[in-house]
Amino acid sequence: MTQAKTEPKFSRRSFIKGAAALTATGALAGCSPAAETLAETGEAPVEVPETKIFAGACRAQCGQGCYLNVHVRDGRVVRTTAGHFDDGSEFDRICPKGLSQPARVYSAERLQYPMRRVGERGKGEFERITWDEAIAEIAEKWKGYTAEFGPTSIAFFLGSGNTATLGGGAPEGSLMARLLNVMGASRVLPDRDIATPMAWAYMFGAGPYANRCSDSINAKHHVIWGGDIAVSDKQRAHFFLEARDAGAELVVIDIAYRTMASKADWFIPVHPATDGALALGAIHEIFEQGWEATDFLRDHTEASLLIKEDGAFLRMSDLGVEPTETTTNAQGKEVPVDPYVVWDEETSSAVPLAQAKKPALGGVPAIEGIAVRTEMELIREAVEPWTLERTSEVTGVSAEDIKHLAHLYTQEGDVQTDMKFGLNHYNNGMYSSKCVNSLLLVSGQMGRSGSGLFTGEPNFGEGNVQACITMPSASGEVPQGVGAILNWTDFCNNIVPTGKKLGEDFPIKSFYASCTNVVSNQTDQNKTLALMNQIEFIVIQDMTMNDTALYADILLPACHWFETADLRVRYYTNPYLLWNEKAVEPLYESKPDAEIYRMIAEAMGYGDFFQFTDDEYLNVVLSTPYGKENGITIDKIREKNYLRCANDPTIAFEGGIFGTATGRAMFYREAPMPDYNMGQEMDLEKEKLAVFWEPAREADLANPLREKFPFTICCEHMRTRAHTQWYDVGYLKEFEAQPVCRINPEDAAELGIAEGDTIRLYNDRGSVTMLATINPGQQRKAVHCPRSFLTREHIDGDLARTTFNDYNQACRNQSYFDCAVAIEKL
Incomplete structure (x- = not known):
């Protein structure tokens, strides 16, 4: 739906004369209508071309998903403004990134035509080729690799630089995801931001995990734990500030005094990666004072479940009661139902959990000779130190x-906790996250208005993914499915260098990445660069010549988001489906991502799998149970270019009913499983109890490594970029011009460092050179550096070269903050 506007007509001279007259009379202060005061000069008015406004969406993976107005004049995008939702303005937002989108459309870094590498990888030496040549070369190579090594020798990396439905990389139901499934190729997972969500799933079961934004006003206290909302999550910052202004207390727990901390009523600085220990200390104090929410723990958690000496739950089969029912497990197999046993205080007997009137939380005698303890007793024992x-x-x-x-958390009313991904970015991130979850449960701050987690605004999600990627071809053939799921660290450190996976042959011959910049955005850049030089044939599809594009053998130019129509998905801060209209024609020879996927499919002989219109595919995406029930179609979304989809409850786990098999929150798993398999050794005892915590790998102050490398780096988000996107917008560099290291004044004095000095941060993996800035908001021995600059924007090296890409034993997570370095002045 496009609206046309006509700008007022006036000459520059008449405007100046009119403004002078207004100033002389004082009328500017009152904003009198210009028509009453502008002088007539007789000059011909300047014809201002008609401005049309198109619906747009910011499609970077900052998680915001802001609705934009795209202003177009003479076929060019001239500016962007915040779009307006007519059912309320709480989500009408735009940030500097959204406002500077026109500069990205017309960036000098835009890839203009397909290219083939002619020089050394990484040097950026390419020759221009046609689209036909590029697609033909890709198809020829891939067909050869498939014939000789199988389709899994071609590895796809789906990035998040374009979170649209048709052309996106990360969305699971995009055309790139369908192409991957049709070919039977390998998929490489980025393995980012896994730890905190894994902790939620471990303890709470299926989500959604957060109360909706509208509930924020009902909390008496907001605790933002481990994040700088005002920088990383701008769309939602106003909810916290409005709640504070209405009388709620705003608490920020962070490792440095940053923007959101400056807005808080109470700021709690905590050493890096020790948030879980802080939560355990608070739980210990709660137990000491007898403040725990006993009724909530008994009625809404598994704290009363009994655990035998071998670490397994006591079940009815242990008492001679054989299962008589079955259920279907996650693998689709029928398994027996063997109920958990609890001790019922009212009947002084062991009964199935579902039959207990008052489950005991401790002091349970041996049952038929079997010694047992409750989960609650294990929790008390674990926090005792x-x-x-x-x-x-x-x-x-x-x-x-x-x-x-x-x-x-226990005595001052409802507390809502916004657990940000700062906890997530350490090697012990899942442990810290589970400890904070445990604090919420022990204090009973879950399942009601004004309490619980506030992590985002649940919306429609990515749609009917399975229907999209398994949809038969026009002739009825079913896609092969993903040939293999590969973790980034395994792919980077093991599979590509050795050609083996878990000891079996697994050659990788080609790497295809779309909508991403892996060289800058993955940890341990040196290993990433080694990977890029070991793979035989690399295809990169993107908008600009970023760090990863430099390593392509074939480079495919994708158009900007405003140059193609698509449906915006995958965001966490507003409840709308957003239609992104095509506002202008693609510049140069660039093409929509979705069209490129179709071209490759056709050349590979899979065109029959893409014989559908965009609308037909989008309607499949929208055919979730909720979508069908509410008649959601792409035509319905296009009526206003957005559609509110509030299909999740306002209160997560309302009434204390969780998404687990028992409907209760879990503190313990008898047989935990890692979420990846690289043949790693496992100490399962670490993964069983939610209140387990251990220090980070390098950020721990007591680690002997810190004698050699005494500083930890927080590789933080930037307010002017989403990962490395917007690197090419010149005027945003006026705010964040180049990489800097924020360092505590006392640390700087000890090292002889002054404001603006050139310093080098280094460890055994690599180094980066940047400018120092002195900041008293930094803790001693902890520095902050923005992580969204390209390698070529650094004085030398790259921040990503100092980080490691090894995983926690159970959680496949990139640890961006768990990085120890030494610092020297140059």
Whole structure:
């Protein structure tokens, strides 16, 4: 739906004369209508071309998904403004990134035509070729690899630089995902932001995990734990500020005094990667004072479940009651139902959980000779060492603040916790996240208005993914499915260098990445670069000549988001489906991502699998149960270019009913499984109980490594970029011009560093050279550096060269913050 506007007509001279007259009379202060005061000069008015406004969406993976107005004049995008939802303005937002979109459309970094590498990889030496030549060369190579090594020798990396339905990389139901499934190729997972969501799933079961934004006003306290909302999550910052202005207390727990901390009523600085220890200390204090939410723990968690000495749950079969029912497990197999046993205090007997009137939380006698303990007793035992003194020593938080935090969560009304991904970015991130989850459960701050988690605004999601990727071809043939799922670290460190996976032959001959910049955005850049030089044939599809594009053998130019129509998906801060109209024609020879996927499919002989219109495919995406029930179609979305899809509850786990098999939150798993398999050794005892915590790999202050490399780096988000997107917008560099390292004044003085000095951060993996800036908001021995600059924007090296890409034993997560370095002045 396009609206046409006509700008007012006036000459520059008449405007200047009119403005002078207004100033002389003081009328500017009152904003009098210009028509009453502008002088007539007789000059011909300047003809201003008609401006048309198209519906747009910001499609970077900052998680915001803002609705934009795209202003077009003479076939060119001239500016963007915030779009308006007519059912409320709480989500009408635009940030500097959205406002500067026109500069991305007309960036000098735009890829203009397909190219073939002619020089050394990484040097950016290419020759121009035609689209026909590019697609033919890709198809020839891939057909040869498939014939000799199988389709899994071609590895796809689906990035998040274009989160649209048809042309996106990351969305599971995009045309790239369909092409991958049709070919039976390998998919390489980026393995980012896994730890905190894995902890939610471990303890709460299926989501959604967060109360909706409209509930924020009902909390008496907001605790933002591990994130700088005002920078990383701008769309939602106003909800916290409005709640604060209405009387709620705003608490920020972070490793540095940053923007959101400056808005808080109470700021709690914590040592890097010790958030889980802080939560355990608060739980210990809660137990000491008898403040735990006993009724909530008994009625809405599995704290009463009984555990035998071998670590397994006590079940009715242990008491001689054989299962009589079956259920279907996640693998689609029928399995027996063997109920958990609890001790019912009202009947003083062991009964199935579902039959208990008052499950005991402790003090259970041996049952038929079987010694047991409750989950609650294991929790109390695990937090016993976390006294105020020990917690303060580990976290740097004072004993008084720990006591205050425990009191806040249990004695001062409803608390809503926004657990950000700062906790996620350490090697122990899942452990810290589970400990914070446990604090919420022990204090009963879940399942009701004004409490629980506030992580985002659930919406429609990515749609009917399975129907999209398994849809038969026009002739009825079914796609092969993904040939293999590969973890980034395994792919990078093992599979590509050795040609083997878990000891079996697994050659990788080609790498195809779309909508991503793996060289800059994955950890341990040196290993990424080695990977890029080991693969025989690399195809990169993107808008600009970023770090990864430099390593392509064939480079495919994708158009900007405003140059093609698509449906915006995968965001977490507003409840709308957004239609992105095509506002202008693609520049140069660039093409929509979706069209490129179709071209490759046709050349590979899979064109029959793509014999559908865009609308037909989008309607399949929208055919979820919710979509069908509410008659959601792409035509319905296009009526206003957006559609509110509030299909998730306002209150997550309302009434204390969780998404687990028992309907209760879980503290314990008897047989935990890692979420990846690289043949790693496992200490399963670490993964069983939610209140387990261990120090980070390198950020831990007590690690002997810190004698050699005494500083930790927080590779933080930038307010002017989404990962490395917007690197090519010149005027945003006026705000964040180049990489800097923010360092505490005392640390700087010890190293002889002054504001603006050139410094080198280094460890055994690599180094980066940048400018120093002195910031008293930094903790001692912890520095902050923005992580969204390209390699060529650094003085030398790259921040990503100092990080590691190894995983926690159970969680496949990139650890962007868990990085120890030394610093020297140059």
